[in-house]
Amino acid sequence: MRTVIFRTIAPYLSALMVLYSIFVLLRGHNEPGGGFIGGLIAASALAIFGIACGVAAVRRAIKVHPMSIAGFGLFMGAAAGVISLFTNQPFMTSQWWPIDLFNVQIKLSTPLIFDIGVYLVVVGAISSIALALEERESD
């Protein structure tokens, strides 16, 4: 697997995939896409990077442990539901804060926060499983 071509191309490929995963995540509100599928793409980017350059390199590159990423995502998801407590609405009621930026309306909202949370949970959980499997292969 570790050919020169693959090792050279893998970092660029991974970076591109992570970028694309964020695109899929953000487009998910009104069109096909979203946090889960985006997270899967990002996790497979990390897996490819791991196959090419070794698990240790991946762990160095993402700085924090994947399970901590998943924990932060879970926290974001739960917190997104709590915001409606302050507007006297039931749990998980969506809140919208549209802002105008260069004549383009950007709709910030709690579903977006929730979706980013899902993205992080999926990235963390799946990549920690993938990294665990790759680690076993090498030893």
Add this chain to the structure above:
Amino acid sequence: MASTYSSEKVDYSAAMNLEPVAAADWLIVAPVLVSLIGGAVCLMMRKNTDAQPKLAILFLALLVLVNFGLLIRVLDQGVITMVMGGWLPPFGIAFTVDALGATLSLIASIVAFCAGLYGIVTVGTTGRRYGFYPFLVLLMAGVCGAFLTGDIFNLYVWFEVLLISSYGMLVLGNEKPQLDGAVKYGVLNLIGTNFFLIGTGMIYGVFGTLNMADIAIKMSELDSPASGTLLTIAVLYFLAFAMKAAAFPVNFWLPASYHTPNIVVSAVFAGLLTKVGVYALLRIFVLIMPGSREALADLFALVAILTLMTGAFGALAQSELRRLLGYLVIAGIGSMLAGIAVGTTLALSGAIFYAVHSIIVMTALYMASGIVNMMSGTYDLRQLGGLYQRNVAFAAVFLVLAFAVSGLPPFSGFWPKVLLVDAAFADGRALLGAAILLSGFLTTIAMGRVWIYAFWRGGPEGTPDGESVGPGAATAVAGGRAAGLAGPAVWLPLGILTAMIVYFGLQPEWMLELSTRGAVGLVEPRGYLRSVFGGL
């Protein structure tokens, strides 16, 4: 066709709850929220193994508090409902809390809090880094969510949440027997949840809804409440939840796995996981499908009798303390199934009371057996002995627990058994009543033998009986493990649980009233349905 629609804004108000929600109503989702956020925070703190237990115990204490508040609110206002995102049922997911759900949720959170304390000693740095505390708190999210939700598919999701956390806890140490046990546990439980999912898909195919109250209403409007399709669904659900609850023909995963993990994990599992299955049986068969329960009552009774006997005889044949206790969990499940088989208010309140009792007593027994292991370094009955001489108070506590699990007065196991036996004979199911009594008798023998061998006799097999082992020899056997016995961390949770057992035994009125309210709410679900759909 397209012309009938316009791009104008649609009025969704008929499908939404637009009234302001008081902050107090957030108590309905608070248990799930507290444990989800707590689990997330603990997960982020995974490196900091010193702060993690403190944080987790703080969140578990908060969980006990909000569950207590929720129970008081339910007792005060009757069944309460909150819909996610304001979408009214059957469109939105509803959390509907009645006395049954709130009671079990409170007891479960107390047990989890005790386990958090106990884990300070038994779960070392490696176990903490592998995530014991985050998994414990997330497990509680699954358990509380299952008890509080009012939507069948949501129930499935909470089942999976607690299952994935339990997988994580089961393989905490990565030892050989743990992996072996976890494979059996994992595969069997995954198959069980798949059966649950098939049943849920068929329910949706028949009724077009997944809200429990909505299904209950549509079910009551049917002419034949036990037609072929419905019976198929009922049997699928029964198989799925019997697997979860470890009832007789599908019980073998429990004795294969419950003795392998860290003792505090066994304690939590024995207390909580099987009871969630029993809760689901109560909810589905008594509230939603009463017609199918009547049609299957004989099957329930047969399974209950066989489960009671399997548990009791299995316990008699074990020499490993934890495996013996695993069989006692199964025997307890048999008693609760007996209550569901009879199905009268009396029997159901007996089953609910027994569930509460079983959650507390099984956790306490596993915790006590952990202390036995710390004192003598083994779980094997043949190598135990002389513990009475070393700690009289602990011997007394163990005897209390042994009495309670056998259903002897004056402890908490006695009252639900009285209710269950009474209801079984009143319903003409003499065999079922006799099975409960026989199982209690055999449990007494098994637990009495444990007490005599581990505590009463002078020393392990091979040593002269009646001679004091002496403090010097004791430390030699226990090695370094006895260090954990010095602090209050293992004694406090055991003390709390034993105090509850004694209290429920001497003062059963409060719990009897709670379980009767829970049973009445299941048998006559008008309050439940009204809470979801408004004036009916």
Add this chain to the structure above:
Amino acid sequence: METGLSILVGLFFAVSVYLMLSKQLVRMLLGIAILGNAVNMSIFVNGRLTREVPPVIPEGLMVPTEVIANPLPQALVLTAIVISFSFFAFLLVLAFRAYQEVGTDDVNEMRVAEPENDPLPPQGY
């Protein structure tokens, strides 16, 4: 349409049960993966089928312009897929670890937690 898919679901169930009856752990896991897919498909069929009209509301509209496929089973199946996928991944790691530790993937020989000749408890006092 429903009939055809129902037969397919039945086939999936048959294959998964056959695989799960095997004593090799890997085959059992494959059986479980197929079982999950069979269940998902049966939920999908239970929600009734509509052809070629995805439940997506066109831009600028608030309601769909024609009869669309039922979105709820799709949501349920998506949830179930996510769950069964993550469980399968976990079980795969677990089975691999168990194989490394126990040294066999034959479930009949996995007797570490329950030793074969477990002695009886002491009979007398």
